[in-house]
Amino acid sequence: MSKPILATASLAGCFGCHMSLLDIDERILELIELVDFNKSPINDIKKFTRPCDIGLIEGGCCNNDNVHVLKDFRKHCKILVSVGECAIMGGLPALRNGLPVSDCLEEAYLNGPSTKDENPEGIMPNDVELPILLDKVYPCHEVVKMDYYLPGCPPDAELLWGALTALIKGNELELPYEVIKYD
Amino acid sequence: MSKNFVEFIIDGKKCMSEEGKYIIDAAKDNGVYIPTLCNIEGLKPKGACRICSVLVNGRPMTACTTPVTSGMEIENNIAQIEGIRKTIIEALFVEGNHFCPSCEKSGSCELQALAYKYKMLVPRFPFMFPIREVDASNPKLIKDHNRCILCKRCIRGIRDENDRSYFAFKKRGHEVEININHEMANKMTDRLARESMDICPVGALLIKESGFRTPIGQRKYDHLPIGSDIEK
Numbered sequence: 366m367s368k369p370i371l372a373t374a375s376l377a378g379c380f381g382c383h384m385s386l387l388d389i390d391e392r393i394l395e396l397i398e399l400v401d402f403n404k405s406p407i408n409d410i411k412k413f414t415r416p417c418d419i420g421l422i423e424g425g426c427c428n429n430d431n432v433h434v435l436k437d438f439r440k441h442c443k444i445l446v447s448v449g450e451c452a453i454m455g456g457l458p459a460l461r462n463g464l465p466v467s468d469c470l471e472e473a474y475l476n477g478p479s480t481k482d483e484n485p486e487g488i489m490p491n492d493v494e495l496p497i498l499l500d501k502v503y504p505c506h507e508v509v510k511m512d513y514y515l516p517g518c519p520p521d522a523e524l525l526w527g528a529l530t531a532l533i534k535g536n537e538l539e540l541p542y543e544v545i546k547y548d
Numbered sequence: 549m550s551k552n553f554v555e556f557i558i559d560g561k562k563c564m565s566e567e568g569k570y571i572i573d574a575a576k577d578n579g580v581y582i583p584t585l586c587n588i589e590g591l592k593p594k595g596a597c598r599i600c601s602v603l604v605n606g607r608p609m610t611a612c613t614t615p616v617t618s619g620m621e622i623e624n625n626i627a628q629i630e631g632i633r634k635t636i637i638e639a640l641f642v643e644g645n646h647f648c649p650s651c652e653k654s655g656s657c658e659l660q661a662l663a664y665k666y667k668m669l670v671p672r673f674p675f676m677f678p679i680r681e682v683d684a685s686n687p688k689l690i691k692d693h694n695r696c697i698l699c700k701r702c703i704r705g706i707r708d709e710n711d712r713s714y715f716a717f718k719k720r721g722h723e724v725e726i727n728i729n730h731e732m733a734n735k736m737t738d739r740l741a742r743e744s745m746d747i748c749p750v751g752a753l754l755i756k757e758s759g760f761r762t763p764i765g766q767r768k769y770d771h772l773p774i775g776s777d778i779e780k
Binding site for chain 2: 462515548
């Protein structure tokens with residue numbers, strides 16, 4: 366039987382959840398025995414080359430590229446997992462949800478302490494190659510159907526390991542008290 | 549013997565308490581934890597959050613406002629009641645802006661601790677991301693309406709020597725929010741400011757000029773679920 370295929374992505378996140386995955390330490394050797402990786406920043410495969418079994422999504426959707434990548438993952442993965450607070454509820458990027466996008470851009474490029482003297486022409490990045498910011502940051506499950514949720518900022522390595530092995534081996538996930546944390 | 553004692557049952561366990569005690573306190577005396585967000589020992593109960601709902605002889609009642617009587621049959625840790633509690637907690641998480649990773653109360657927050665207890669992985673409701681103010685105009689306290697769950701604990705519990713409350717509700721309906729009496733709060737002692745922060749079940753009241761003092765791993769609910777000190 367071939368090994369299950371794992372793909373991962375970081376959307377509007379900080380890569381902290383991917384770092385936490387590395388916190389499984391030497392079990393990473395066990396993990397590569399259990400799964401094959403496809404599209405993921407860990408192996409730098411940029412495009413899906415085959416259908417996958419499990420997709421881990423870090424970060425919510427703050428721009429149209431995030432939405433594109435998330436929909437691509439939904440299309441290619443049988444099981445999609447929201448990993449971390451940002452994927453689950455927008456996280457820190459969603460702190461901007463009470464502000465108009467124009468306010469955020471003006472603060473970042475025109476009026477912020479590090480830009481107000483350095484950008485006299487008032488240039489705002491608007492290249493066609495750049496993703497467009499959404500009106501607010503959306504949790505992943507408000508964009509596509511997500512199958513499972515692993516909270517934490519970042520999720521505990523034990524939670525990630527427990528969830529991955531449970532999914533791969535088809536066991537029920539055990540959730541001891543100390544692995545569910547939102548910070 | 550001047551006090552009347554009554555016998556009652558919680559989840560099949562025979563319990564005994566003074567007649568007239570509220571169920572939540574009577575349960576505590578018998579080593580049974582009934583979760584709550586708005587109730588606090590020593591204050592007149594409010595029945596605001598409904599987390600303490602239990603079945604009393606088959607009917608849902610708030611344990612903080614219902615006095616215990618002889619022969620009562622109370623159901624607490626049952627699927628129906630735990631489902632109600634989890635639903636309320638999830639509703640509270642989407643109704644405000646609860647960014648746990650950036651909140652100073654995280655790890656010692658009662659709302660978060662209850663979500664841990666009931667293993668909330670994601671709220672089932674859509675996030676509302678309401679637009680609310682942070683008021684830092686007071687010299688001692690920061691008031692963050694994003695996190696306030698309107699339990700009224702501060703209004704009921706934080707009072708001066710003349711029993712006047714420092715806090716009050718203002719506005720109505722979905723706009724209601726905690727207001728602080730600035731004249732009184734300007735003269736608030738450090739001790740009372742600390743008590744205000746401690747009485748708040750979430751991170752809506754924070755003292756100024758000091759923060760994140762307790763390291764992760766030593767906070768109130770880092771290792772043991774809320775109510776572990778009561779449950780026997």
